Amino acid sequence: MGANLFANYGEAVAVILFGIGFSNLLLQKNLIKKIIGLNIMDTAVYLFLAEKGYIEGRMAPIVVDGIQSVDAYINPIPSGLVLTGIVVSVSVTALMLSLTIRLYRRYHTLDLDEISTQLKKEGR
Amino acid sequence: MAFVQNFPFFSIVLSMFAGTVSSVLPQKPAKYLNTAVICIVGTMSAVLLGFTLQTGESFTYMMGHFPAPWGNEIRAGVLEAAMALFFCIIMLLSLLGGRKKLLGEVEITKHNLYYILINLLLSSLLALIYTNDLFTAYVFVEINTISACGLIMIRENGRTIEAAVRYMIMSLLGSGLLLIGICMLYDLTGHLLMSNIREAVAQIVAEGTYSMPLLVTIALISVGLAIKSALFPFHSWLPDAYGYSTVSSAAILSSLVSKGYVFLLIKIFYRVIGFSIIRESKIIDVLFLFGLAGIIFGSLSAIKENDIRRMIAFSSVAQIGYIYMGIGLGTDVGMIASVFHIIAHAATKSLLFVAAIGLTDVSGGSRKFIDLTGAAYRNKVAGVAFTVGSLSMVGVPVFAGFISKFLFANAAVYNSGKMLPALVVLSISTILNAIYFMKTVIRIYTPAKTDYPCITWKQEKLYAVTMVLFMILNIILGMGSQPIVDLIQQGLSTFA
Amino acid sequence: MKETVWVIVPVLIPVIMGIFLLFMKPSKSRKTLLWITAAGLFVTAGLVGYVLSLGDAGYTLFYLTDTLPVFFRVDSVSRLFVSVVTFIWICSGLYAFEYMKHEENNKRYFGFYLLVYGILVGLDFSGNLVTFYMFYELMTLLSMPLVLHNRSHEAVMAGLKYLFYSFFGAYMVLFGIYFIYHYANTMSFTAGGVFDAAVLAENRSLLLAAAFLMLIGFGVKAGMFPLHAWLPTAHPVAPAPASAALSGIIVKGGVLGIVRVVFYIFGADFLKGTWVQTVWMTLALLTVFMGSMLAFLEKGFKKRLAYSTVSQISYILFGLSVLQPVAVTGALLHVVFHAIIKCTLFLCAGAVIYQTGKTKVEELSGIGKQMPVTIWCYTFVSLALIGIPPTSGFVSKWYLATGALQSGTGIFTWLGPVVLLLSALLTAGYLLPVTVKGFLPGNDFDYVSLQKREANGWMLMPILLLTICAVALGMFPNSLAEFFAAFVPQLM
DSSP states (O other), X not given: OHHHHHHTHHHHHHHHHHHHHHHHHHHOSBHHHHXXXXXXXXXXXXXXXXXXXXXXXXXXXXXXXXXXXXXXXXXXXXXXXXXXXXXXXXXXXXXXXXXXXXXXXXXXOOBHHHHHHHXXXXXX | OOGGGGHHHHHHHHHHHHHHHHTTSOHHHHHHHHHHHHXXXXXXXXXXXXXXXXXXXXXXXXXXXXXXXXXXXXXXOHHHHHHHHHHHHHHHHHHHHHHHHHHHHSOGGGHHHHXXXXXXXXXXXXXXXXXXXXXXXXHHHHHHHHHHHHHHHTSOSHHHHHHHHHHHHHHHHHHHHHHHHHHHHHHHXXXXXXXXXXXXXXXXXXXXXXXXXXHHHHHHHHHHHHHHTTOTTSOTTHHHHHHXXXXXXXXXXXXXXXXXXXXXXXXIIIIIIOHHHHHHSTHHHHHHHHHHHHHHHHHHHHHHOOBHHHHHHHHHHHHHHHHHHHHHTOSHHHHHHHHHHHHHHHHHHHHHHHHHHHHHHTTTTOOBGGGGTTHHHHBHHHHHHHHHHHHHHHTOTTSHHHHHHHHHHHHHHHOTTTHHHHHHHHHXXXXXXXXXXXXXXXXXXXXXXXOOOOBOTTTTHHHHHHHHHHXXXXXXXXXXXXXXXXXXXXXXXXXX | OEEXXXXXXXXXXXXXXXXXXXXXXXXXXXXXXXXXXXXXXXXXXXXXXXXXXXXXXXXXXXXXXXXXXXXXXXXXXXXXXXXXXXXXXXXXXXXXXXXXXXXXXHHHXXXXXXXXXXXXXXXXXXXXXXXXXXXXXXXXXXXXXXXXXXXXXXHHHHXXXXXXXXXXXXXXXHXXXXXHHHHOSOOBOOTTOSSOHHHHHHTHHHHHHHHHHHHHHHHHHTTOTTSOTHHHHHHHHSOHHHXXXXXXXXXXXXXXXXXIIIIIIIOHHHHTTSHHHHHHHHHHHHHHHHHHXXXXXXXXXXXXXXXXXXXXXXXXXXXXXXXXXXXXXXHHHHHHHXXXXXXXXXXXXXXXXXXXXXXXXXXXXXHHHHSHHHHHHHHHHXXXXXXXXXXXXXXXXXXXXXXXXXXXXXXXXXXXXXXXXXXHHHHHHHHHHHHHHHHOOOTTOOOTTOOOOOOOHHHHHHHHHHHHHHHHHHHOOHHHHHHHHXXXXXXX
């Protein structure tokens, strides 16, 4: 178990980071911190994927000087997944930030609980 | 390859394309384009349903003709086609029923934005139904989340933005878990296509290695999708989001969006992991327990609620609980019951939301029960429709709700270990349902001396027609359920 | 069995006419309303008669799922119940023509009155448990507007109480149905039960629990302890003819449910000698005594009659619970007699309220001088309910007591008759004071200001008719007894 963990330290770090991001997104009251948590979480997943896709001593599958055997290249799919994931996470982050701006303009605070109490006071 | 087999792909692309085009269209053409697209997709799904019923098999469709491990695939069978058709019907009816309200609640300049979101939502729902590739599923889950968030906050006020933020946070937590689950599954099996993963998983299980990581993966994916579909205790965003958004959004969100995730989960259970493996893992018991807790909690909260829209929203929490309870029973019969409940609840809940808006409109826009007194006399169509929806929810025979309750109970009896809790909770929740829905029905039929205007069906023809169609749909589901159950059974058997 | 669509016609006609009445323009005169109601009642009665003349008829309307048909069938029990329903419904309906003059919203009342009639016919004709359950739920829902007719706060609360108790009971029944659906071959009512002996033996404790739940569930509608509390609240707040119908007929829906479940689904042999039977008998006897006692203590006239219903229905339940042919015959006879008698009592109470506005028993002194015909009728049916020969109540109670004595159910063989006798004394104690005070108000009564306030013909005619039936059926019970002798032994 311990040896396994040490051999795959990249994945271990990724999972720990995921946990940090997840709990930030869940527990922070401040909206900006929540969004940062979201980004940590997503990045952790990309680290995990990149770690999976990387094989020591191999190249990216880009043909430079003639096609070599399959053993010379790494698996490109994880990299592709990371790229797709980044696109998704950027758009989600943008949406979250714009929502945060809206809320800040209305209630002049970034604290979600504070906003809830203000809403209750409005009585709507 | 028959031409019909292109239809799943066409319908996804068509709705996505319509979404893109709508961004440059003015409000009216965008509206008509949207209606047309839903109708066309519905027709295509119906044709596809006929086709798959005729052949009796499912088929996979290779995107760009890349063969299995490399390319992206779409898979369509009886159940997928039926779901797509049903989702189109509900979406169309919800939009028609809420159209007038939309004009009042959303700025006119934002209307084409609304239809962009609806088109995107439709395309992502269709993709969730049809896709055979897990990562594609993830991407469309996110598209679904974003467009749903847009639908919540398009009616702009503090409540909806707050609800949208809460919805986004919960959804992002869910999709984060889903994503890492998918990545770990990819790590374990080396595939992203569902059928390939299935073979690899079967191999892993046969060898007995990696049982713990597999369990964790299943847990991550199940919990991720459970959060997204608002299973108790992850429902905190739901009452505000459903309660304050414009009515079409609420109807579509409650009846389609959350159901899309549940459908994806069922698909993953059957097509990716294999139902026998799921059954042996303890995950399903956890889902079962949370389902039961959700049923009780949702119903109790609904009883306490003093606002008709939020009451219906809390009832959704309970109904999602039913679906997870059915999944948690861990039998094929239970799964059939759950899928049927997805359909029955979608039909009933959208009906209730649209009917409720008809009632609040004739009560000076207030949604408090005290103001709703006698609303059914002021808007007769909405009153009758709300009663029909309530009876269906309570589970009176002839309406859709009875059949799904009956299927659940029947499924529960097949699982001796979970029979008693399931049946007890089923009866308790039925009584609780009866309490809050009948209370509302009596309230709206209690005459009151108010000077709110009356609305006859002639003034709102579109609304009245929609309501009648909704009621017919509900009664069809209640009286002619056998073909639908058979169809679900056939579809699930081709899943495996 | 003959497949014929005629079976559902008497269900549909009143339902359609009821809906028509509800949606009729309010501007139509009351006369039109009454004509339509009368037409609905008599046409349906004719159709019911025709269907009964067809013999063993049935009809499958449609299939809810492959194994759940909505299925109608006319058997002996259907015949018995549907005849009672039709008779009472017509009498109470004609009475309402006059009585409802002093209530508002006649259109809604008569609309729902017809609707419930159709539903009740459907309930009686139901050929399997799911159909029965469907009509049972509809009966609850549609009879509720009759309870909360006058829309006062009290009435609405009573209506809600009625609704929730009924739903609670209905879901206990549904709970049992789930088990039956799983273990039984069919849900169609079959005399002697639908289960295979092997299945029964194997899942004995589970199915006993299911049977018990269904008994309690239907017992709610029949006002059986411990879920009887809705009945004395809900029945008195309704308009008198509706109370009569509710107390006379709707509670019998629960009785019919128990008959169907015990004799047509589980089979009497299965329950004989089990804890379910013991508990059932205990509850029934307890309710008999408690209902009489509470009626004795109650001051409100209609509420006293409602408590009396609680007690009398449990006579029926006790008769059924003994699971012995003679006692069951007695129970079914009491179904008929109690329906007639309780309907008359409520109609008399209604007449008193309509003419004088008095609702408390103690205000009624001298009422016999004001409304002699009504109070004489009241006295006759009271005697019948107490069970004084040669009236009808005597016959049914005689059967009940003999049945219990022959049953061999241990302590209940003698405890049953004793409680019945005791309760009969209490019945006399709570019914007869009205007569005694009514005719003999005492010396200090003000005879001078007394005036005749007899109710008019529309109200008196049904009361007289019912009274004659209540007494005459006791004198000539032979044809009824023959009818029972033909099918009751098959149930065992």
